Amino acid sequence: MACNSCSTGKNGQPKGCRNNGTCGTDGCNKLTVFDWLSNMSLPNGEKPFNCVEVRFKNGRKHYYKNPDNLSLSIGDVVATQAQFGHDIGMVTLTGELVRIQMKRKKVDIDDAETVRKIYRKASEKDIRIWQEARDKEEPMKVRARQFAIDLNLEMKISDIEFQGDGSKATFYYTAEDRVDFRELIKVYARDFKTRIEMRQVGFRQEAARLGGIGSCGRELCCSTWLTDFRSVSTSSARYQQLSLNPQKLAGQCGKLKCCLNYELDTYLEALESFPKTDIKLVTEKGTAVCQKTDIFKGFMWYAYEGEWMNWHKLTTEQANEIIDRNVKNKKVPSLEEYAADLIEDTKVKYDNVVGQDSLTRFDSPKRKKKRRNNKGRNRNRKKASRNAK
Numbered sequence: 001m002a003c004n005s006c007s008t009g010k011n012g013q014p015k016g017c018r019n020n021g022t023c024g025t026d027g028c029n030k031l032t033v034f035d036w037l038s039n040m041s042l043p044n045g046e047k048p049f050n051c052v053e054v055r056f057k058n059g060r061k062h063y064y065k066n067p068d069n070l071s072l073s074i075g076d077v078v079a080t081q082a083q084f085g086h087d088i089g090m091v092t093l094t095g096e097l098v099r100i101q102m103k104r105k106k107v108d109i110d111d112a113e114t115v116r117k118i119y120r121k122a123s124e125k126d127i128r129i130w131q132e133a134r135d136k137e138e139p140m141k142v143r144a145r146q147f148a149i150d151l152n153l154e155m156k157i158s159d160i161e162f163q164g165d166g167s168k169a170t171f172y173y174t175a176e177d178r179v180d181f182r183e184l185i186k187v188y189a190r191d192f193k194t195r196i197e198m199r200q201v202g203f204r205q206e207a208a209r210l211g212g213i214g215s216c217g218r219e220l221c222c223s224t225w226l227t228d229f230r231s232v233s234t235s236s237a238r239y240q241q242l243s244l245n246p247q248k249l250a251g252q253c254g255k256l257k258c259c260l261n262y263e264l265d266t267y268l269e270a271l272e273s274f275p276k277t278d279i280k281l282v283t284e285k286g287t288a289v290c291q292k293t294d295i296f297k298g299f300m301w302y303a304y305e306g307e308w309m310n311w312h313k314l315t316t317e318q319a320n321e322i323i324d325r326n327v328k329n330k331k332v333p334s335l336e337e338y339a340a341d342l343i344e345d346t347k348v349k350y351d352n353v354v355g356q357d358s359l360t361r362f363d364s365p366k367r368k369k370k371r372r373n374n375k376g377r378n379r380n381r382k383k384a385s386r387n388a389k
Helices: 096-104 124-135 137-150 182-192 203-210 234-239 264-271 316-327 336-342 374-388
Strands: 051-055 061-065 077-081 086-093 116-121 156-162 168-174 195-200 287-294 299-304 312-315
Touching (some): 051 077, 061 077, 061 096, 077 124, 086 096, 124 137, 124 156, 137 156, 137 168, 137 182, 168 203, 182 195, 234 264, 299 316, 312 336
Parallel strands (some): 061 116, 168 195
Antiparallel strands (some): 051 061, 077 086, 077 116, 156 168, 287 299, 299 312
């Protein structure tokens, strides 16, 4: 089953998803959990877990009970209970793994408001009504944005999601401050003639719903597999020695990239062996201040106060040794004694592995011009003149 945006084109060739993989159909496996328990059988006498995971538009997921014990598998389109009417979604997970997911997300199975029930498998009529409602979302979003601009509201309508029976439309919007949209709801209800629900989402949630390509060239993590949004601060970039450039550190949501936290724990673990950069090294020659650190190689560069142009490279062990001696009110003669052990031969040795040193060896050789033999030409002229006489 596929929606109109994923249907086939001419000669049976697929068009591809026009919703960036967020339409919630079979071809758009967004945020799908791998069912690693699918091939495992239950112990004798144990009944299968009667809850399933259902995904809706843009990766929105909920858990539903299966009171009628319908035979459901991943990919089935079902009609689920909603607050008013019913909704249409696709089953993405069944079996015991649903129990684990509900426990991990702290979902109470006995809460009737949180865990509703599945009515039936969606019929052709249900799917047709659902597709007709989905076709209205894009033109409605354009008009909804224009209405918000006309009312001078500081908000952005990022997405619209219709309920499966077409009886309600949920407007997702982002805003910096609180927005009074009471007049806007009246305009929407009068023009669209349906029940309206306004739901504010954060900028990260908006990027997760809409999807896109990041600066790394891959799909956004929040729209493919990332389900929780941890807070990201500029200290994450400082620990990793990244330049505090907002244009490079910000993602499509305008906030700091979530990937700044991926390797942060590794950097913090590596920095445990480094002394604090604000600690000065006291020597007999003078006081040295840290100028630079190399976390990967374990080096630190220090410069004497007043001699900022001359840096001395030390290892973390050497820096810690000097600091320990300073704590005991002892001074080392100078940093040069430690830095002399780290002098490396920077001369690059070149090996001619190809056998030819010329950079133009692949160029086509130039043809040598033949020199004219003037002497032979003059002789021929003399013979011709003698014969003429």
